[in-house]
Amino acid sequence: MKTLIDLNADAGESFGRWKLGDDAALLPQVSSVNVACGWHAGDPATMRHSVELAVANGVALGAHPGFPDLAGFGRRAMALSPSDAADTCLYQYGALRGFADEAGARIAHVKPHGALYGLTLRDPDVATAIAASITKADPTLLLVLLAGPTAERVLADGFPVAREAFADLDYDDNGHIIIEPVPEAKDPEACAQQAIDVLNGRVTSVNGTTIEVDADTICLHGDRPNSVEIARAVRARFAQHGVSTAAMHEVVAARGR
Template identity: 50%
Template sequence: MNVDLNADLGESFGAYTIGRDADIIPLVSSVNIACGMHAGDPVVMRRTVQRAHEAGVALGAHPGYPDLQGFGRRNMALSPDEAYAFVLYQVGALAAFCHAEGAALHHVKPHGQLYNTAAKDPALAEAIAAAVHDADAGLVLVALAGSELARAGRKAGLRVAEEFFADRAYTDDGTLVPRKEPNAVITDATFAAQRALRAVQTGTIESASGTPIHVAADTICTHGDNDRALAFVRLLRAAFAEAGITIAPPARG
């Protein structure tokens, strides 16, 4: 059994450092790199690509809403055409940095509210999937398990990796509990690792209300801006190793 372990990184900006990228990169199998719209900047993008390429992990673009002040976690009423353009722009920018380092872009994972909205909005999901396909039809699209984005990706002919969040609580319908609600972010690393292992092995977890729900887990995410991110990744790796589960990125299309 294989599973991808990914982290959202490259979210520093100018003089401000966010996350422990240098420590986390060697412990995961793929990274999702901010592309300058919700976080990151060209210097950070280049440095993160270099670090990830040197570590031999899969490189992914992490496009978000154009919302630096809100970290891409606020709603924006983008039309499908606008969403397509913003995603294509960001994927292209990250791909250029990969090319300059002799690396290949492997996947795309939308960020924050763009990701969450596309999980439920078919028009937005199709616009994102079209942008990824037109950038490179061989890219893997990372999407919330069972979401509209996952369906749109497959419809567009993309390989889709369905994602499970180790550090986020789930609603009864399989979507993420909004960050503004209590206990939306899980801080107990041991619990997070045990729950992620259960998701991979059985495809089920309990929602925030205690209801059993089905989840798919081709790839497991931890957020780089979580204060316990490093502990999460270490415990996840240990749990998977003990269970005989290999950590590896999903194959490109």
């Protein structure tokens, strides 16, 4: 069982007067945060506030670029070529970097959101193009990809990758996550158990299939109605098992890849 892991959260997803999630309560529970960059969610004021929250809580800061789909929250599929997908991520990373630079913070990682994340699984060339683009901008940036064949391929190509698993999403029999159009509350203890399963190198699909998983980071979703309760349950379970959390870069460095 692994005893060192990053716990990350997708956050910064409010927009204008519409608030989504309780980032102020969630961020103290995690070691990394993925901040929406204005295309699927977020806006300049929310991005600034999210960066400030990350700095105040000592949380590693990441960009969370998505499709230009506010109405669908970036969870509806779009057709992008590898170069278009790379430009999409680089553009949004640059937007968040402006706020990070002003706050004296650095962006540590980039994690595609929603349907864009799914596109990296369906088209591995998209994942490679994104990795090449963001590492050209900053060679220290980690690209967050679903733990499995795509992540291993991009790693083999020489790009820095953090392999991700999920505590609050179901898996299908192929080891892919099942993205909900509208997240509902989930049993915090069941999510905590799935996080422990990940540390033991496996998850169970919705059909009962055991899937091997080798992850550097475990994700929670800030837009889930009880995300804070889930995060606290996960942290409590980690404490019971002697598991420590650290930012992605530290976890990846500790495993030597």
